[in-house]
Amino acid sequence: MEKRVRFHSRWLPWLLIAPQMAIVLVFFFWPAGQALLQSVQRQDAFGSSTEWVGLENFADLFGDESYLASFKTTALFSVLVATIGLSVSLLLAVMADRVLRGAGFYKTLLIWPYAVAPAVAGVLWIFMFASPMGIVAWALQEIGMQWNHLLNANHAMALIVIAAVWKQISYNFLFFLAGLQSIPRSLIEAAAIDGAGPARRFWTIVFPLLSPTTFFLLVINIVYAFFDTFAIVDATTHGGPGKDTAILVYKVYYDGFKALDLGSSAAQSVVLMTIVIALTVVQFRFVEKKVQY
Amino acid sequence: MKTKLSVVALTALLSVSVQAQTEIQWWHSMGGALGEWVNDQAKDFNNSQKDYKVVPVFKGSYDESMTAAIAAFRAGNAPHILQVFEVGTATMMASKNAIVPVGEVMKKAGVTFDPGAYVPAVAGYYTAPNGQMLSFPFNSSTTVFHYNKDAFKAAGIDPNTPPKTWPEVALAAAKLKASGHKCPFTTSWVSWTQLESFSAWHNTEFATKGNGMRGIDARLTFNSPLHVRHIENLANMAKSGLFVYKGRGNAADATFVSGECAMTTGSSALYGNIKRNAKFESGISTLPYYPDVPGSPQNTVIGGASLWVMAGKKDNEYKGVAQFFAHLSKPEEAAKSHQRTGYLPLTKASYQMTEKSGFYKQNPGTDVSVEQMIRKTTDKSRGIRLGNFVQIRTINDEELEQVWAGKKSAKEALDAAVKRGNEQLERFQKANKG
Numbered sequence: 001m002e003k004r005v006r007f008h009s010r011w012l013p014w015l016l017i018a019p020q021m022a023i024v025l026v027f028f029f030w031p032a033g034q035a036l037l038q039s040v041q042r043q044d045a046f047g048s049s050t051e052w053v054g055l056e057n058f059a060d061l062f063g064d065e066s067y068l069a070s071f072k073t074t075a076l077f078s079v080l081v082a083t084i085g086l087s088v089s090l091l092l093a094v095m096a097d098r099v100l101r102g103a104g105f106y107k108t109l110l111i112w113p114y115a116v117a118p119a120v121a122g123v124l125w126i127f128m129f130a131s132p133m134g135i136v137a138w139a140l141q142e143i144g145m146q147w148n149h150l151l152n153a154n155h156a157m158a159l160i161v162i163a164a165v166w167k168q169i170s171y172n173f174l175f176f177l178a179g180l181q182s183i184p185r186s187l188i189e190a191a192a193i194d195g196a197g198p199a200r201r202f203w204t205i206v207f208p209l210l211s212p213t214t215f216f217l218l219v220i221n222i223v224y225a226f227f228d229t230f231a232i233v234d235a236t237t238h239g240g241p242g243k244d245t246a247i248l249v250y251k252v253y254y255d256g257f258k259a260l261d262l263g264s265s266a267a268q269s270v271v272l273m274t275i276v277i278a279l280t281v282v283q284f285r286f287v288e289k290k291v292q293y
Numbered sequence: 294m295k296t297k298l299s300v301v302a303l304t305a306l307l308s309v310s311v312q313a314q315t316e317i318q319w320w321h322s323m324g325g326a327l328g329e330w331v332n333d334q335a336k337d338f339n340n341s342q343k344d345y346k347v348v349p350v351f352k353g354s355y356d357e358s359m360t361a362a363i364a365a366f367r368a369g370n371a372p373h374i375l376q377v378f379e380v381g382t383a384t385m386m387a388s389k390n391a392i393v394p395v396g397e398v399m400k401k402a403g404v405t406f407d408p409g410a411y412v413p414a415v416a417g418y419y420t421a422p423n424g425q426m427l428s429f430p431f432n433s434s435t436t437v438f439h440y441n442k443d444a445f446k447a448a449g450i451d452p453n454t455p456p457k458t459w460p461e462v463a464l465a466a467a468k469l470k471a472s473g474h475k476c477p478f479t480t481s482w483v484s485w486t487q488l489e490s491f492s493a494w495h496n497t498e499f500a501t502k503g504n505g506m507r508g509i510d511a512r513l514t515f516n517s518p519l520h521v522r523h524i525e526n527l528a529n530m531a532k533s534g535l536f537v538y539k540g541r542g543n544a545a546d547a548t549f550v551s552g553e554c555a556m557t558t559g560s561s562a563l564y565g566n567i568k569r570n571a572k573f574e575s576g577i578s579t580l581p582y583y584p585d586v587p588g589s590p591q592n593t594v595i596g597g598a599s600l601w602v603m604a605g606k607k608d609n610e611y612k613g614v615a616q617f618f619a620h621l622s623k624p625e626e627a628a629k630s631h632q633r634t635g636y637l638p639l640t641k642a643s644y645q646m647t648e649k650s651g652f653y654k655q656n657p658g659t660d661v662s663v664e665q666m667i668r669k670t671t672d673k674s675r676g677i678r679l680g681n682f683v684q685i686r687t688i689n690d691e692e693l694e695q696v697w698a699g700k701k702s703a704k705e706a707l708d709a710a711v712k713r714g715n716e717q718l719e720r721f722q723k724a725n726k727g
């Protein structure tokens with residue numbers, strides 16, 4: 001006997017999901033449609049003259065070598081954020097799973113950073129890394145490393161990766177912890193009895209059983225690295241030095257709100273949207289095959 | 294009971310009929326001490342008459358409030374007065390349907406308005422080629438040289454003879470470094486101080502067509518040998534630790550006020566902040582120059598912002614705007630503002646008033662900004678007005694960062710910046726023809 005909610009009324013289900021649908025329409029479909037529309041127009045800042053230019057905005061974008069360079073920067077950035085974020089949170093989740101005393105304390109501390117707004121996270125980290133008075137910058141100088149994220153591209157990239165990963169660790173940690181706790185203890189005990197060491201147990205039993213969670217988090221982290229990290233870049237490096245941390249979404253913000261070139265900004269949003277849709281499709285098609293439910 | 298009710302009803306009616314004040318929305322970007330100054334100005338005007346009430350609203354930084362105003366305008370909800378930074382001038386000028394020129398506002402409202410009363414180097418920037426004043430020059434600063442007198446004393450330099458030329462700056466920086474100072478020289482607004490104002494100060498063009506004042510088909514020229522030489526000098530100073538780059542925009546200002554950096558080239562409007570917060574004796578001097586360049590020092594270019602009047606409002610509201618501008622232009626008001634903030638005096642009368650009152654003698658260095666600007670300008674030094682200027686400045690920031698990091702030579706970076714900047718100018722020209 002299947003347990004299912006049955007509605008006798010024809011319109012009640014629609015009414016109940018109407019608020020959610022309204023939000024999706026207003027906050028997702030409408031802006032997306034507007035972006036598609038504006039990407040084929042060229043307007044002056046105040047919108048008093050609008051010109052239909054077809055795909056010229058896109059052509060200009062792909063002819064701009066700094067835009068193509070920012071693809072590479074974004075790819076590097078998201079790979080770093082996703083892999084470091086997932087590995088560190090998995091490690092923390094595994095360790096938190098084994099703790100018996102004070103588990104609540106560790107878990108609370110590890111979940112806290114998620115409540116911090118991205119811009120605030122960026123400012124926090126820049127205070128710590130600002131030479132010469134930031135704590136981390138000072139400590140690095142003591143061991144002989146001249147930290148300068150204003151002029152050194154690698155330092156700047158490291159700074160935004162650290163800030164972005166720090167924020168996302170809590171989210172990943174929560175899901176990994178839940179995933180770990182849903183693995184039946186009996187499987188792990190059986191493997192232990194058979195003589196498997198902790199590392200072997202982890203990689204052959206725990207990790208494959210965690211794969212739905214890992215897959216889900218991979219998708220989320222990639223989307224996060226592409227879109228939600230703009231505030232961190234804006235609060236810390238502003239895309240500098242030069243253009244070395246100008247990720248795609250930062251350029252969208254800059255062109256739209258500082259340069260007031262809405263056509264180009266909308267075209268970039270459309271390109272970003274296509275990339276993330278394509279990535280998600282790829283992930284669902286190919287990576288999901290390996291996920292064991 | 295009945296009499297009580299009728300008394301209440303009568304007072305209610307009376308209070309309603311008194312609310313006839315026209316509100317004028319003023320969106321600005323002045324925070325901190327400058328924000329208090331803005332609020333005081335509005336309060337003074339509101340107290341001086343009963344018909345209009347100016348309501349100042351802080352909307353964030355210059356580009357944040359510009360974006361907010363654009364969105365509001367598109368929604369039919371724009372403010373009456375908008376403070377726009379000087380690099381947004383070309384964008385505002387090109388948006389003819391969105392703004393009403395100040396000259397027109399004053400004429401229609403019947404308020405006496407003499408464009409000749411304003412300091413020429415300032416008003417000329419906000420005037421169209423046909424002579425009509427487009428926006429009201431509210432807060433104009435210029436590039437000056439701030440230096441830490443206490444640090445000078447500690448390094449054995451005479452605090453009352455600041456370096457006037459770039460070679461002297463390098464020497465002073467070397468002495469400061471030798472005395473243990475970690476940050477002898479820095480700069481804020483790198484493009485404004487080291488390229489734009491630098492060009493005008495040396496009577497050299499930053500861009501063709503009189504730096505864009507004569508037409509939107511101007512193209513950049515700041516990769517000339519003089520500019521390359523200057524950036525190379527700065528790059529060498531950076532390599533020897535005499536010049537320490539402290540970030541884009543005005544990020545470096547805080548390092549001067551805190552005492553971390555001893556010398557900086559930046560806005561004259563930093564004066565208010567220094568007066569309030571610095572724990573050392575500070576001095577202001579003119580922007581350094583190269584003595585071997587003919588025609589230098591000429592004059593510097595302005596920074597800061599002006600007030601634009603948005604279109605689509607009612608006539609009596611524009612009357613209020615005109616009266617507010619007339620109030621701000623009164624010599625006493627303009628003189629008070631100038632003395633309080635470090636911004637340039639609005640009118641020649643306010644400058645003379647300040648001079649007569651002995652203010653400059655009591656506060657040495659506050660007349661440096663005026664001295665640099667109140668000169669006869671040449672065609673190459675009148676000011677810089679280019680489209681997509683925000684992007685051009687960012688491009689200059691990016692390319693120069695590569696120079697300070699040692700990744701590009703000065704010539705490579707300036708050539709790249711000119712090439713990328715010209716692309717921006719072409720786009721602006723295409724988007725705004727006619």
